[in-house]
Amino acid sequence: MVSDTRQRIVTATNELFRRHGYNGTSLNQVSKAAPATIGSIYHFFPGGKEALAVAVIESTGSVYRQLFELIVAEANDPASAFPHFFDQAGEVLVETDFIDPCPIGTIAREVASTSEPIRRAAEAAFDSWVEAATDFLVRSGVRQGDAHDLATLFVIMTEGAFVLCRTKRSIEPLHAVAGITTALISSALSAGSHAPSKA
Amino acid sequence: MVSDTRQRIVTATNELFRRHGYNGTSLNQVSKAAPATIGSIYHFFPGGKEALAVAVIESTGSVYRQLFELIVAEANDPASAFPHFFDQAGEVLVETDFIDPCPIGTIAREVASTSEPIRRAAEAAFDSWVEAATDFLVRSGVRQGDAHDLATLFVIMTEGAFVLCRTKRSIEPLHAVAGITTALISSALSAGSHAPSKA
């Protein structure tokens, strides 16, 4: 049986990053929260804090991409898929008392100037989300060029809304985004030439 | 004659925050960059690092609001005002080698869970931007309700685009946002000046 210590470390670090960011989280805190000793942390992440952050970003990037696919698959029609995603994010925000839902954006802004490995991991995560959203939009009948811009906008809106929601301790910004997104997708769909296909 | 030491401290801290965030910036660094001694920093900001951050946020919030008004006033027509703003932001990004253009979003996400004074200062800055953008949209003929949502979206897009641009070291996300914004404002304008027809 594989030890679950590594996973406990990643999970604990993820939550601490979401509360306090990268520089605001110490390995001591991680050790207590996991729980795991400092030795264990360095056993699984010989690259130290930076390597741990990369692992957290990769893990979160992949989980969020799967979550997006899941939520989108449940949506009744393409135009409501994104608002559906934003609504779910809003619920998480309220349930967690406005802890940041996504550690990636915060970490990226903190250390993009100082850690290339972390910056690249964050870039890969964002790219994978844009790709997932683009695929979905194209499948739904949006033109390829429009789809990529809309998908980029979707990731931007998500990260931007998290900044405002967390700052205002309110999910109102998420609602503003959801409302406009519906109209945006509908209009892109009617401009598209393909027939929408069920996801 | 008023000493300019306080202003030097705020300016230096602003830039350091934009590079390394709140927790990634030490008062020692500020002291060297300003330049000013630790004693001077605590003389002007008896509340320490937290009070300094509040001052930086208030200063940046006000400067950005003025910059927005300025750029918008120069625009030929309402629909091009926001894209114009995004373009200018992109230029700054490139000129500064993708240092974060805005310290507020980063700091807010880092410490929203730990410092109420900082969180509130960031909230006030964002609110003032939403207000400025709402006023502009209403003046341009957008309906009040739509204007507030669009203005919120504008701030969200700005912060979200900064996250992606900084992470990808590219201004392409800003371009995606600019393109879509033009269509969005045009459509809101025609809905405002003509009969309220909405899908």
Next chain:
DNA sequence: CAGCAGCTAGAACGATCACTCTAGCTCAAT
């Protein structure tokens, strides 16, 4: 049982953190 990875334990390291404190400098008002 013996042996040996894989993993845990936690003390110790130098560096640096935010912050405090006392002393002294500068310079306009008197």
Next chain:
DNA sequence: ATTGAGCTAGAGTGATCGTTCTAGCTGCTG
């Protein structure tokens, strides 16, 4: 020339940082 507020100077505080290190524990393999 003297005062005194405003400001600067910088050493010193205890705490905590990321990281390293050695020793010992655990449980599979022979």
